[in-house]
Amino acid sequence: MATEAPPRWDRKMQQRLAHGEAAALGELYDRFASLVHTLAHRVLSDETAADRVTREVFGYVWENPGAFDPRQGSLRSWIATLTHRQAVERLRQSQSDGESTPEEIEERVREASAAARADYIVTSMPAPLRAALDLAYLRRLDYRQAAADLGVTEDEARRRLRLGLQLLSTAHHAPRVVSPPAHGGVR
Amino acid sequence: MSGPAGPEATRAQESPDGPDGPTAPPRAEHPDPPAPAPPAPTLPAPTHKVLKSLLGAWALAACSAEETAAVEEHLTDCATCADEAVRLRDAVALLHPEDNLDLDPRLRSRVLSACLGRRPARVPVPDWVAPYDAETARLDALLHDIGEAEWRAPVRLKWFDGERPVARDTTAAAVIGHLLAVDGLVAAVLGLPDPLGPLVAEGATPTERTEAFWTTAAGDPAGQAPGAVRGGWREQSHALTRTASFAGAEAADRPVPYGPVSLPLADSFVDRAFECWVHAVDIADAIDYPYASPSAGHLHRMVDLGARLLPAAIAGRRRAGLAPPPHALVPAGAPGRTLHLEVEGSGGGHWYIPLDSPGATTSAAETVAHVALDAVEFCRLAAGHIPPEEAAAGQTGDRQAIRDALYATASLSRL
Numbered sequence: 001m002a003t004e005a006p007p008r009w010d011r012k013m014q015q016r017l018a019h020g021e022a023a024a025l026g027e028l029y030d031r032f033a034s035l036v037h038t039l040a041h042r043v044l045s046d047e048t049a050a051d052r053v054t055r056e057v058f059g060y061v062w063e064n065p066g067a068f069d070p071r072q073g074s075l076r077s078w079i080a081t082l083t084h085r086q087a088v089e090r091l092r093q094s095q096s097d098g099e100s101t102p103e104e105i106e107e108r109v110r111e112a113s114a115a116a117r118a119d120y121i122v123t124s125m126p127a128p129l130r131a132a133l134d135l136a137y138l139r140r141l142d143y144r145q146a147a148a149d150l151g152v153t154e155d156e157a158r159r160r161l162r163l164g165l166q167l168l169s170t171a172h173h174a175p176r177v178v179s180p181p182a183h184g185g186v187r
Numbered sequence: 188m189s190g191p192a193g194p195e196a197t198r199a200q201e202s203p204d205g206p207d208g209p210t211a212p213p214r215a216e217h218p219d220p221p222a223p224a225p226p227a228p229t230l231p232a233p234t235h236k237v238l239k240s241l242l243g244a245w246a247l248a249a250c251s252a253e254e255t256a257a258v259e260e261h262l263t264d265c266a267t268c269a270d271e272a273v274r275l276r277d278a279v280a281l282l283h284p285e286d287n288l289d290l291d292p293r294l295r296s297r298v299l300s301a302c303l304g305r306r307p308a309r310v311p312v313p314d315w316v317a318p319y320d321a322e323t324a325r326l327d328a329l330l331h332d333i334g335e336a337e338w339r340a341p342v343r344l345k346w347f348d349g350e351r352p353v354a355r356d357t358t359a360a361a362v363i364g365h366l367l368a369v370d371g372l373v374a375a376v377l378g379l380p381d382p383l384g385p386l387v388a389e390g391a392t393p394t395e396r397t398e399a400f401w402t403t404a405a406g407d408p409a410g411q412a413p414g415a416v417r418g419g420w421r422e423q424s425h426a427l428t429r430t431a432s433f434a435g436a437e438a439a440d441r442p443v444p445y446g447p448v449s450l451p452l453a454d455s456f457v458d459r460a461f462e463c464w465v466h467a468v469d470i471a472d473a474i475d476y477p478y479a480s481p482s483a484g485h486l487h488r489m490v491d492l493g494a495r496l497l498p499a500a501i502a503g504r505r506r507a508g509l510a511p512p513p514h515a516l517v518p519a520g521a522p523g524r525t526l527h528l529e530v531e532g533s534g535g536g537h538w539y540i541p542l543d544s545p546g547a548t549t550s551a552a553e554t555v556a557h558v559a560l561d562a563v564e565f566c567r568l569a570a571g572h573i574p575p576e577e578a579a580a581g582q583t584g585d586r587q588a589i590r591d592a593l594y595a596t597a598s599l600s601r602l
Contacts, residue, residue, distance in 0.1 A: 020309030023429040025302055026320055029295055030327065030425075037290050051294055055301045062302040118281035136249040137282050143244040155240070162243030162275070169278035 010068075010075040017065035025062055032076065033058075035123070036083045042119050043087035043112040049094070053087050060086075080120050088113055117171035125167050132160035133168075233257050239268055246275035289332060292325045296482065315439060315453035316431045318460035318485035323424040325478075326366075326467040330417050333359070333474060338414050342473040344466075346571035347597035349509050355602065359470045360416050361401060365602070366459075366466060367420040368400035369393040373455055374423055376443045377430045382423060392446030394602045431456065454492055461489045465570040486534025486562050493569045493599060494528055494538035498545035500595035509598075510591050519546030526592050527557045529581075534562040542588050556584030558592060568593065571600030 016024035033054060040053035060082060061068070068078050088109055095105040122130060128150075135146040147157035233241075233254075238261045244250040245258045262269045303311075312320055338360045345354045357365075371382045372393070386399045431438065431452070439453035450458060464481055471478035480486060504510040517523035523543035530536055539549035559581035560568070568578040575593035582589050 020306070021429070021432065022299075022303065022308035022310060022312045023320070023425075023432045025299060025308070026295075026312065026324070026428065027425050029298060030324055033295065033298070034290055034331070037294075051291070051297075054294065055298050058298050059302050059305050063306045115281060118278075122282070133247075133282070136244070136247040137279070138284060140249075142249045142251065146249065158240045158244050160243075161247060161249065162240065165243045165246055165275040165278045168281055169274045171281055172274075172277060 007070060007074070011070055013075060014065050014068055014070070017062060025058070028061065029058060032079050035076070035120075036079060039080060039083045039116045039119060040087045042116040043084070043091055044094075045112075049090055050087075053083060053090060056086050057083050076124075084113065084116055084120075087116065114171045118168055121168055121171055125164060129160050129164035129167065132157060133164045136161055233261075235261070235265065235268070238265075239271070242268065242271055242275055246272065246279050290328060292328050292479065293482075295324055296321060310432050312428060312432050313436075313439070313453075315488075316428055316456050318481065318488055319424070319456045319463070320428045321485060322460040322463040322467070322481060323421070323428075326463055326470075327417070327421050327424075329467055329471060329476060329478065330363070330414070332476075333414075335414070337474045340470075340473045342469050344469060344602060346600040346602060347574070349504065349507065349598050352571060352574055359473065360414065362466050362470055363416045363420050364400050365397045366463060367416065367423060368396040369462065370420070370423055370427065370459055371396065372445065373427060373443055373452070373459060376441055376452060376455075377427065377434060377438075379423070379426055379430055382419065390444055390446060395446070397602060427456075454495075457488050457492045460485065461492070461566070461570075464489075465566070465572070480563050481534070483533040486566070487536060490530050490534060490536070490562050490565055491538070493565065493596065494530075494540065496599055497528075497540050497592060497595050498542075498547075500598050501540075501542065501591050502545050504591070504595055504598060510594065511587065513543040515543055517541075517543040517547040519544065521547060522550035522553060523547035524585075524588065525549040525551075525554045526584075526588050527554050528592070529557065529559040530562050530565050531559060532561045532563070540592060542591065554584075556582070556586075556588040556592070558582055558589055565596070568596050569599045571597055573597075 013024060013028060017028065036057050037050050037054050040050040040057075041047070044050055044053070057079065061079065068075060072078070091109055091112055092105060095108060100108075122133070131150060132146055135141045135149055136143065141149060143157045143161060144154055146161070147154045150157065150160075152160075238258055241250055241254055241258050245255060248255075250258070258268075258272075262272050338358065340359050341356055342359050342362050343354050343356055344362065344365075345352060347353070367382055375381045383396055383399055383403075386403065387396050391399070434452075439451060441452040442449040443452055443455040445455075460481070468478050470476075481489065501510065505512055514524060523541050526540040526542055528538040528540055530538070539554070541547040541549050542555070560578060561580070564573070564578060564580075567573050568575065575590070575597045578593055578596075
């Protein structure tokens with residue numbers, strides 16, 4: 001489910017977690033486990049390591065619901081940030097086995113981070129942009145066919161493809177997502 | 188949106204169409220001249236603006252060969268577009284086909300129990316709700332992965348009507364509607380809104396509720412997006428778990444009316460967890476997905492509920508003339524003839540079933556029969572998915588007692 005929950009849902013969830021309600025923890029998992037696990041897997045390319053990150057991230061949120069600040073963004077983006085940070089930390093640890101140079105490690109971290117950010121951008125971008133990208137990339141339609149499929153003008157189809165890729169290309173930039181100072185990190 | 192001083196203006200001056208403007212929109216990508224097309228060299232070159240708008244489609248290899256050639260020629264002499272082209276092509280490299288990595292359904296209980304180990308819940312999910320919480324989450328994960336066509340996949344619902352197996356053909360979407368409608372019985376007892384509202388009379392049976400729901404717009408899979416029913420079902424199942432967590436220990440005994448009979452709330456949650464699993468398997472079989480069994484602890488609770496319901500089911504079959512009368516009338520609280528039910532495998536255990544009357548106690552001395560079967564097999568029998576004649580690996584002792592118990596188990600099933 002790519003859609004952003006309304007802020008009210010985020011705040012209510014935060015209160016329920018703070019209150020120690022196990023059913024809220026279950027609902028939190030049901031909504032975000034797939035996001036967390038996919039992002040962690042994109043960085044670490046390892047099922048067991050992604051499971052472990054998932055456990056860490058939900059453990060952190062459950063123990064520190066107060067660390068989420070709704071004014072800084074959505075619960076979804078906060079959880080994505082925690083996941084990213086935790087996964088990258090694990091990747092660094094797993095790579096520092098003496099066989100790779102620090103530069104090689106950083107290069108791998110950079111690639112994995114960009115891939116994970118790109119996934120997050122794709123799942124969070126406005127639905128019309130994502131639909132256009134899916135048609136062109138996954139179904140291999142040209143932009144005229146995509147326009148017909150979406151019921152928009154050819155101009156609009158070109159605009160959506162370009163805008164979607166422009167958004168996606170920000171994944172290569174220094175991550176805005178890494179350290180909002182108000183948010184604590186995962187232990 | 189560059190102004191007239193931008194590179195667009197420079198290009199536009201070279202264009203025979205004159206400067207780009209609202210009155211002269213660039214149509215160069217559609218050379219559609221009224222007269223027969225002149226030879227290629229005199230065709231108007233696409234403007235910078237048009238070529239720039241094509242960069243996304245170009246990076247995705249989603250434009251025509253002529254457009255691709257025009258864009259690539261343009262990139263050799265326009266630095267702005269060349270920069271953007273590189274960026275967008277790198278962005279395409281970040282796309283990848285959906286990996287369809289299914290989340291392991293067992294991860295949920297591992298993650299949640301690790302969390303609760305770090306910080307105990309102030310409002311826990313009661314033990315008797317846990318199977319329902321787990322089974323609804325597993326079914327929802329299955330539904331997450333299925334496509335529109337699979338929602339319409341034919342699903343055969345099977346049960347045992349007391350004498351023979353019966354079946355009814357429906358769709359995956361209608362099965363979720365069935366779960367939603369019957370879960371609504373429990374919702375009403377907890378003070379939650381009944382999804383059927385005034386559509387059914389008080390005391391309607393699960394079957395009546397299901398039939399009523401299927402006639403509504405929300406329950407008719409032809410009437411709307413086939414997966415739409417999932418949201419309502421999931422919202423209600425989350426609300427049930429949440430509300431039961433706050434209901435307090437005494438709520439466990441509150442009666443939930445299933446038509447003429449009723450079950451205590453705690454048993455009713457186990458029953459709904461059982462139904463959720465059974466129907467998840469029906470859907471999974473229909474669309475050829477694997478679907479595992481519940482955890483051992485949850486399976487045990489389901490078998491236990493079935494075993495506890497057996498004496499009343501045996502008596503009910505006798506009253507209905509479907510089974511011969513008991514050997515002797517045993518007063519309530521007195522020991523009577525007993526069947527030893529041994530359920531093997533994960534979630535199994537030993538149960539002793541009074542055969543003569545639901546009120547009788549069991550007795551080792553009067554154990555007249557022994558039935559052994561696997562826990563999942565027992566559940567499939569109780570769901571009416573296998574005929575009683577084919578169940579039970581091991582049977583020794585009084586054949587009528589064994590027959591009574593197996594037929595009564597199958598009779599626990601309904602639509």
